[in-house]
Structure formats: structure tokens, C-alpha cells
Amino acid sequence: MRSSYYNKSRTDRSYNLLLMNLIDEQFTRTPFYGVSEMTAWLRAQGYQVNHKRVRWLMKLMGREPFYSRLRTSICGSEHKVYPYLLKGVRVDRPDKVWCSDITYIRLFHGFVYLLVWMDCSRRYILSWELSISLDKEFRLQALRGSLWLGEP
Known part of the structure; x- marks a missing residue:
């Protein structure tokens, strides 16, 4: 029957709700857990999940781990700020700038x-x-x- 192909089963929905509840509880205890750590924790609890489902559920719930990201474009206060030399210059022909x-x-x-x-x-x-x-x-x-x- 094609309807089973297009419609998610109720057991699948209830399983997702159970996983979301578990993710929410664990995320409250460990807000630095990302997708990999959360997937490993759920598997250790005996649930069969993969990282794609955990990523989707965490995104659906708005759960993003708290950890410092790379700061590659933030300059220090000791760096000199140089003026923009092309301010007011029209770049109207090739090889001008x-x-x-x-x-x-x-x-x-x-x-x-x-x-x-x-x-x-x-x-x-x-x-x-x-x-x-x-x-x-x-x-x-x-x-x-x-x-x-x-x-x-």
C-alpha cells in the first residue's frame, strides 16, 4: 500500500518524541554535547539511532551545543587600522584596480x-x-x- 510509504507510522512518531525527550534531558545536564556525543550516549542507553536522526531532532528542537568556535577573523586591539585607499575611486575600466x-x-x-x-x-x-x-x-x-x- 502506497500510503505507508508516504505517511510516517505512529510508532515512528512516538519513537521520535521519546528520543526528543531523552535528548532534552541529557542536553540540560550536558549542554556541550554535540551530535556525535549525543548519538553515542543514546546508543549507550540502548536506543538504535544514527547521527542523521540525532542531528535532525536536535535541529528541530533548536539545541546547539555550547562550545567555543574558531575565531579566525577577529583582530586584536593592537593591530593598526589602515585607511581604505580606493574610497571615491571609480573602477570603470579593466586593469585599473x-x-x-x-x-x-x-x-x-x-x-x-x-x-x-x-x-x-x-x-x-x-x-x-x-x-x-x-x-x-x-x-x-x-x-x-x-x-x-x-x-x-
Whole structure:
């Protein structure tokens, strides 16, 4: 019968309500538990759940663990604030203004750094380089690649 395929059974709904009650009680005791810890705790109590169901139920209940997140973009008060030099400048033709950005990409073994040079008027990437360190040669190689394509 197709209705059983589309409609959730009452036992499934009641099981979800039971799990939500257990998650709520445990979350009150341990508000730092995330999906993995909560799944492991429920399994230790004898309930058959997977991390997808626990994630869905915690999201449905609005339960998010209290733990400190990475603060990668917060600068310290000792850093100097530089003025924005392009304020009032119209970028109306290609190669008038270039910009660059460096970001890191997390991998299993560490990080790699991505440096990109871009033409601001066309939003065209002139060159990019990947490196495992932020050494001078890595930055110069990316700059040479962009100068080969155009001149700011």
C-alpha cells in the first residue's frame, strides 16, 4: 500500500518524541554535547539511532551545543587600522584596480594557502597559487602570473 510509504507510522512518531525527550534531558545536564556525543550516549542507553536522526531532532528542537568556535577573523586591539585607499575611486575600466586575497584551506594533514590576484572591474581572476607555506616566493609567483596577463 502506497500510503505507508508516504505517511510516517505512529510508532515512528512516538519513537521520535521519546528520543526528543531523552535528548532534552541529557542536553540540560550536558549542554556541550554535540551530535556525535549525543548519538553515542543514546546508543549507550540502548536506543538504535544514527547521527542523521540525532542531528535532525536536535535541529528541530533548536539545541546547539555550547562550545567555543574558531575565531579566525577577529583582530586584536593592537593591530593598526589602515585607511581604505580606493574610497571615491571609480573602477570603470579593466586593469585599473587589482586586488589580492590569501585564505587557508583545511586539509587532513594541515593547511594549504590560496593566494588570488583579481581584476576588480571585471572580477576576473588573473592568477592563483597554492602553497603549504606563506613564503615570499609563493607570493611573488602569483604576482608574476598576474603581471604576465595584464598591467594594473
